[in-house]
Amino acid sequence: MRVLVTGAAGFMGGHLAEGLAASGHEVVGIDDLSGGFRRNVGPDVEFLQVDLRDADATARVVKDNPPEVLCHLAANAREGASQFQPRDVCGRNLMAYANVLVPALQCGVKKVVLYSSMAVYGDQEPPFDERMPRRPVDVYGVNKTGMEEITEILADVHEFDYTIVRPHNVFGERQSLRDPFRNVVGIFMNRIMRGEPLYVYGDGEQRRAFSYIGDSLPAFLRAAEIRPDLNHQIINVGGKHSVTVNELLEMVTAEFDAESEVQHLPDRPREVKNAYCTWEKSVELLGYEEKHDLKEGIRRMAEWARSLGPQPWREERLELPSEKAPRIWLENGLAGADPAPEPREQ
Ligand SMILES: NC(=O)c1ccc[n+]([C@@H]2O[C@H](COP(=O)([O-])OP(=O)(O)OC[C@H]3O[C@@H](n4cnc5c(N)ncnc54)[C@H](O)[C@@H]3O)[C@@H](O)[C@H]2O)c1
Structure with missing residues (x-):
């Protein structure tokens, strides 16, 4: 079809x-x-x-x-x-x-x-x-x-x-490494490859399942x-096992054998502290199976990310830049008051 x-x-x-x-x-x-x-x-x-x-x-x-x-x-x-x-x-x-x-x-x-x-x-x-x-x-x-x-x-x-x-x-291969705003695994990997410090919002104890x-x-x-x-x-x-962002960060840095500086930033406005879900229905109706644990998934994605190499951050504009936006979004000319750029081949 x-x-x-x-x-x-x-x-x-x-x-x-x-x-x-x-x-x-x-x-x-x-x-x-x-x-x-x-x-x-x-x-x-x-x-x-x-x-x-x-x-x-x-x-x-x-x-x-x-x-x-x-x-x-x-x-x-x-x-x-x-x-x-x-x-x-x-x-x-x-x-x-x-x-x-x-x-x-x-x-x-x-x-x-x-x-x-x-x-x-x-x-x-x-x-x-x-x-x-x-x-x-x-x-x-x-x-x-x-x-x-x-x-x-x-x-x-x-x-x-x-x-x-x-x-x-x-997460995994083909995920954008260039987006400064989302995909925490990819952001950690790209920042490590670029030799930049890793940023964690809040205390890093928020739980997610990958x-x-x-x-x-x-x-x-x-x-x-x-x-x-x-x-x-x-x-x-979604994943069956939740981890904290701090635990995720440790796994990613261990995979790259990196000793990156870690800086904590204020929580992002309206970010939910803990977010993970039930998975029984996906098993029953869609046959969801976890064949790769988080460490193995990270290993595979890291191998792919290394083959791609460090990526430039995608230029992005915020429509409403303010002091409530994480400062890293406002640094490096990433965000300004201009409209979003026109789509282009990458
Ligand atoms: N990745 C995740 O963990 C996750 C979690 C929850 C929900 N989702 C949802 O799954 C979907 C895919 O997510 P993803 O992680 O692959 O994101 P992605 O950003 O890699 O893919 C989204 C794609 O949509 C395209 N797009 C955006 N605006 C468009 C437009 N106006 N016209 C045509 N194309 C446009 C982008 O170029 C991009 O390739 C999204 O709907 C997302 O909300 C993803």
Whole structure:
């Protein structure tokens, strides 16, 4: 069948599109390369560079390639920065989703897989369970909440299958090392390779559960199947074991045999202290299995990161720079009052 994957040059979208193509599907991948990389797109994926914020261009591409399944991963997923980039986050999440969903429905798409986030749970007590209410506490979480609710409402009215996946701290090869705002494992690795100090927000005792892409991918591939038991389901996909950021930092520095300076910064505004989720439903419905422990996942990603070498930080602009933004975001000319730069090939 034909599957349309948005965010196909991104970390997870690149893996997913390639995996779907390897399973024999005809895969069309869309990305504007604002956060992803052309090298992440596998050779068997038909790639189209489109900005989903452009409704007309998006509609044209979808109508030229009407999909049976839409896997929507395109996003500005910088949760922590979303309070400082609200316009960009709304454009690349809520609006982009509406722009691709409408033509897909007009073409009779059978199933939609929405990649949402743990951010919809907000600061409730973990482990987050799929039955908990949505209670986001940041702009990114509000967007993902809206996208989930739009999916449910439109599926009720227009009758299509959907599965909502809520991944949690996925890491591994192809993850952007250049983003100064997100992907803590990649940030630590790039700062070590660049010989820069490592920054930890707050006391570093916040807990997260990380999952290696090689373990998450099989579950993501199954989520794209058109199956009655997956229809109308929300499924967390996250690691089974939580660790503190301090513990993660120790593992990454040990892997690089590095003795980096560690500096603690104030907590980021509205950052949730502990965030990890239940995984039983992902095991039952998507066959989620952890074949790589965190150390092994870090080892594999580190090997890939070393082969890539130290990366320049991506230039990024905050719409609302203020003293509440972490100072490292404001240093090195990373952030200013200018609008976000235009997407470009990287
Ligand atoms: N990685 C994680 O741990 C994690 C956790 C929770 C949720 N998610 C969700 O999973 C999805 C994929 O995450 P990822 O880590 O691979 O992120 P990513 O940044 O690597 O991929 C997102 C892709 O979307 C593209 N994109 C952004 N705006 C676009 C636009 N207007 N038009 C077309 N393409 C656009 C970017 O260029 C990028 O390649 C996202 O929806 C994210 O919110 C990821």
